[in-house]
Amino acid sequence: LRLKFKDIDKGMRRWMNINEQTAEVARTTMEGLLDELRHEYSASHFLVGESFSRADLTACSLFAMTYQPKAYPVPWPALDKLPQPMQQWLVEHRDYIEPLH
Secondary structure, three states: OOOOHHHHHHHHHHHOOOOHHHHHHHHHHHHHHHHHHHHHHHHOOOOOOOOOOHHHHHHHHHOHHHHOOOOOOOOOOOHHHOOHHHHHHHHHOHHHOOOOO
16 A cells, blocks of 8 residues: 555545645635534534434544544544644644644
């Protein structure tokens, strides 16, 4: 995999139409969703009802890499091992997330 990673990366980016423009749209969408989640969780500890539900599980699953929960059974990559744009986003948006480690 290491030998072919660049080719795989290039092919996957082309296949999934990942470029600067689509990445910026995704980033804006993600930030909007995080704002909505922060608003919802400030009103209640749960997204739906009075207990942990599939909605909470889904939100947790989708944003696990962003929050990097300590209880996760597999170690998260160190901040300095993440791609530079992600490192920068995490540093700039600390208000969205708890400290990484």
